[in-house]
Amino acid sequence: MTLFVNALTQLDASFWDNERGLVGASWHVDVTLDGELGDDGMLFDFGEVKPWVKRHIDGESDHTLLVPTLAPGVVVSECAEGLCVQTTHPWPMEVRAPRQAFTLLPWPAITTARLGEYISEQLMKRPPARVTAIDIHLAEEQIDSAHYTYTHGLKQHAGNCQRIAHGHRSRFYVWRDGELDNELSLQWAHGLQDIYLADQADVIQPEDDFCRVAYTSAQGHFRIKLPRERVMIMPMTSTVENIARWLADRIAALHGGHIRVQAFEGIGKGAVAEAEHTL
Numbered sequence: 001m002t003l004f005v006n007a008l009t010q011l012d013a014s015f016w017d018n019e020r021g022l023v024g025a026s027w028h029v030d031v032t033l034d035g036e037l038g039d040d041g042m043l044f045d046f047g048e049v050k051p052w053v054k055r056h057i058d059g060e061s062d063h064t065l066l067v068p069t070l071a072p073g074v075v076v077s078e079c080a081e082g083l084c085v086q087t088t089h090p091w092p093m094e095v096r097a098p099r100q101a102f103t104l105l106p107w108p109a110i111t112t113a114r115l116g117e118y119i120s121e122q123l124m125k126r127p128p129a130r131v132t133a134i135d136i137h138l139a140e141e142q143i144d145s146a147h148y149t150y151t152h153g154l155k156q157h158a159g160n161c162q163r164i165a166h167g168h169r170s171r172f173y174v175w176r177d178g179e180l181d182n183e184l185s186l187q188w189a190h191g192l193q194d195i196y197l198a199d200q201a202d203v204i205q206p207e208d209d210f211c212r213v214a215y216t217s218a219q220g221h222f223r224i225k226l227p228r229e230r231v232m233i234m235p236m237t238s239t240v241e242n243i244a245r246w247l248a249d250r251i252a253a254l255h256g257g258h259i260r261v262q263a264f265e266g267i268g269k270g271a272v273a274e275a276e277h278t279l
């Protein structure tokens with residue numbers, strides 16, 4: 001017997017890519033279970049499948065930096081903060097953070113399919129009674145319009161969003177004077193493609209061509225150092241409300257008119273902000 005739950009939860013993370021560098025990602029999590037029916041006519045109660053899988057994903061790879069430890073130029077070592085991940089290719093980065101902020105994967109590259117298999121294997125280490133196989137299928141949201149893939153950390157967040165290098169793949173829409181403006185949406189989303197979004201308050205004086213961000217929050221000390229051109233610095237913390245507000249103000253100031261921005265954070269949620277400026 002096969003049981004499935006589509007879109008059971010979402011996984012938001014960032015991963016190191018051999019061509020793009022630091023990439024923010026969001027995936028739908030679909031689950032398929034195989035096994036024998038019990039006397040109650042069920043393989044595994046839906047009411048138990050969902051919290052079981054979600055708890056595992058939230059406690060493991062969600063909101064972490066997924067590190068392919070066999071990728072060219074990736075070096076992982078221990079440090080005072082916990083773990084230090086250094087990269088050289090395609091560009092240099094160093095992240096120091098508590099161990100729980102990383103998922104180390106002994107692979108040459110992160111792929112969505114392999115990540116799904118990895119999570120399935122982890123769950124199968126302690127399967128529920130009667131479950132003989134678990135298949136976790138990760139899928140990106142189908143987006144045919146503007147979207148961005150930034151990485152960030154929210155120092156003040158009480159949960160795992162405080163981790164300095166997690167990200168999202170998110171829709172982005174701009175309306176100008178009441179009309180959806182695809183060109184403006186694409187142009188401004190492009191600016192947030194594969195970049196690190198830093199809060200000015202956490203930026204340590206730039207050193208040469210590098211930007212260093214550091215903060216301490218409930219889980220520990222976090223630091224990231226990456227090339228200046230890979231960072232966009234905001235004058236406030238990068239909650240999605242602030243991103244929407246900040247971008248609406250900037251777009252209105254540059255292009256004029258009444259600007260409405262709908263910024264998503266991952267799949268299916270986000271913030272809307274409006275601004276007006278006469279050029």
Ligand SMILES: Nc1nc2c(c(=O)[nH]1)N=C([C@H](O)[C@H](O)COP(=O)(O)OP(=O)(O)OP(=O)(O)O)CN2
Binds near residue numbers: 009238
């Ligand atoms: N009002 C806001 N709340 C939160 C924001 C935000 O910008 N505005 N941001 C975050 C984090 O950045 C986080 O990455 C979002 O995480 P997510 O997993 O999507 O949120 P939840 O933990 O609530 O959702 P799950 O159902 O566990 O996936 C947090 N909050």
